[in-house]
Amino acid sequence: CPHAGKAVQVVRLHLLKMNVAADEKGNQGTFTIIYNQGFEVVLAGYKWFAFFNFTQVGTVVTSLCAETRAGWVHDVLGRNWACFRGRQVSVHNGFYFSPDGITAEVHLSTRWLYEHNAAFVQRVNDAQRSWRAVRYPLYDGLSLGELTRRAGGRASRIHGRPKPAVVTEETRRLASSLPTSWDWRNVNGINYVSPIRNQGSCGSCYSFSSMAMLEARIRILTNASQTPILSTQQIVSCSKFSQG
Structure with missing residues (x-):
């Protein structure tokens, strides 16, 4: 999305406890905070996504979470794309930190x-x-x-976590066929889990977890005949949806 451009429409969204999104027309949907990077709103047949804004001076990065960078909006079928920028205009009563x-x-x-x-x-x-x-x-x-x-x-502070769903007889029946324990590091003597890598100061935990999952799936698919170690930096540096 371009960094500048004249707005053709203004939309006001309300992000409410716990994950409710609403607009001024009475439509309701959901929103998801994506770590401390940005958020997605699904509302009235459309999906909105944007990264939070930030500034960087050398190695010092300051998050500006009351406004976004240029983001994308499209319908739930992946059509009718547009760009948008968001900014916070008011604060609802609740818990927040400054x-x-x-x-x-x-x-x-x-x-x-x-x-x-x-x-x-x-x-x-x-x-x-x-x-x-x-x-x-x-x-x-x-x-x-x-x-x-x-x-x-x-860590986030969630007041009043949702209670787990009631266990049904069908769930108990399905669970009875499962083993009492399972460890992918020892399946008939075979380890399908790749070595753990130290993430260090890199904040892209999604990259390390995604690559570790893919490495394990390749090991399972090939019965451990292939044991690649995939690049975590590739996702950060080469994805057009990343901030790397």
Whole structure:
């Protein structure tokens, strides 16, 4: 989409709790926040997508999440494309953070150091069998602020999470045919999972997870006769929908 151009139409959308999107004509749809990168709105037969705006000076990137870069809008069948820019014009009552309000908390997080908690790890493992929590020595000595950056930012605070659906007899019947556990790292002695790569300071977790999934699928498809390690940088640098 071009970075400049005269607007031919103005549309006002309301993004409401929890994921409801509405327009001034009474139509309702949904919206999805895509990590801290942007959002998609599906409403009245159309899909809107845009990245949040940002500025960059050298290696310092500042997110401007109250406005978007040039985005795309089209109908749900992928036709009738147009470009748009969005900006926040009002704030609904609710919970939100401002950079000034968390300055003190961020300052403290740079001073608090991570400490391994063996008892907590054991409680996690005692509570479930689907995966095993372990200690990661590379995190020893890092501040909580550094760990927060590695995790991609502050965790969201959802008040009143939806309750899980009631388990039906049909679901129980289907579940009874499943094995009690499954590990793709050991299927009759064969490991279909590619080696874990350290993401480091790269914020494109979707690239690492997508490539790891594709590597595993190739291993499964070829019965582990092909074990490629695919480029995570290729998605970031070469996709026209990426900000790399």
